[in-house]
Amino acid sequence: MAHAEPDNFTIRAMTRADLDRAVEWAAAEGWNPGLDDAGCFHAADPAGFLMGFAGDEPVASISVVRYADTFGFLGLYIVRPEWRGRGFGYRLWQAGMDHLTGRIVGLDGVVAQQANYARSGFALAHRNVRFGGAAQVDAPDDPRIRPVDAALVEAVLAYDRDFFPAARDTFLRCWLKDDARKALAFVEEGAVKGYGVLRACRSGFKIGPLFAEGEREADLLFRALTARAGGAEIFLDLPEPNEAAIRLAARHGLSPVFETARMYRGEAPDLPLSRTYGISTFELG
Structure with missing residues (x-):
C-alpha cells in the first residue's frame, strides 16, 4: 500500500522493525507501552500498521487493525513532533480509515483530540481512566x-x-x-x-x-x-x-x-x- 505525494510523502505497511520504531515513539509520548507488545500487535493483523515517510525519513504512524470483517481498531496515531503541522498526519489518517472501510471502528484517543475525531464521524462511548x-x-x-x-x-x-x-x-x-x-x-x-x-x-x-x-x-x-x-x-x-x-x-x-x-x-x-x-x-x- 503506497501513496505518492507531490512533496515526496509516502505511506506503506510497516515492517516489524517499523512497528518497533512506532512503539518507541509511543514511549516518547509518555504512553508507557509494554516491553514486548509489538510482536503480538503485529500478529493481530500484519497489514494493519501504516507508516508515513517524508522521503526516506519515517515521520508518522497509525495502527488500523482489522478484526474479522466487521470491526477495526485505530491506535498508535503519532506524528513525530518536528514533523507536525504539515498535513502528514491527516494524510496517514485518511489512508488508515480507507484500510478499515466497511467496518465499525473503535479508538482510545487522547481527550485533546476528541473534537477532531468527532469531525471524522466518531462518537464518544465512555472515558477510560x-x-x-x-x-x-x-x-x-x-x-x-x-x-x-x-x-x-x-x-x-x-x-x-x-x-x-x-x-x-x-x-x-x-x-x-x-x-x-x-x-x-x-x-x-x-x-x-x-x-x-x-x-x-x-x-x-x-x-x-x-x-x-x-x-x-x-x-x-x-x-x-x-x-x-x-x-x-x-x-x-x-x-x-x-x-x-x-x-x-x-x-x-x-x-x-x-x-x-x-x-x-x-x-x-x-x-x-x-x-x-x-x-x-x-x-x-
Missing part, C-alpha cells in the same frame, strides 16, 4: 486462580468473546503466552469466570485485560497478578462507567494518572463494561 500506583498486596492462596496454560487457552478465548466486538484469537494466543506476560484465570466448577494478564512496561507493569464476572473474582485476579510484579508500580486502564473497577483500583492504592476517550465510528458495540475491570490495550482495544 488509567489508574497507577505501587500496590502492596499478598498473593491470594486460592486454588481457583490458575495459570492460563495450554489446557485453559481455548476456554479463555471463548470467555473473551463477550468482551470484544469480534473474535481476536490470533492476538490472544500471543498475548496469553507465558514468555513475556503472565496470564491467570479464575476457574470455578470447571468454568472460567475471569482472567487477567500482567506485562512489564517501560515503567512498572500493566494489567490488561482484566475481565471478571464480579468484583470478588476481579479482586482476586488483581491481587494474584500484582503480587507477581514484585512491588513495582501497577497500571490498570479501566472504563469509567464501571464503579466497581474504580473501587478496586482505589482500594489497592492506585489513583488516576491518564485518561482516554473511547470512541466509535458506526454503531457502538454493546460490551459488558460492568464486567470489564481493565481493557487490554489503548492501542488495540
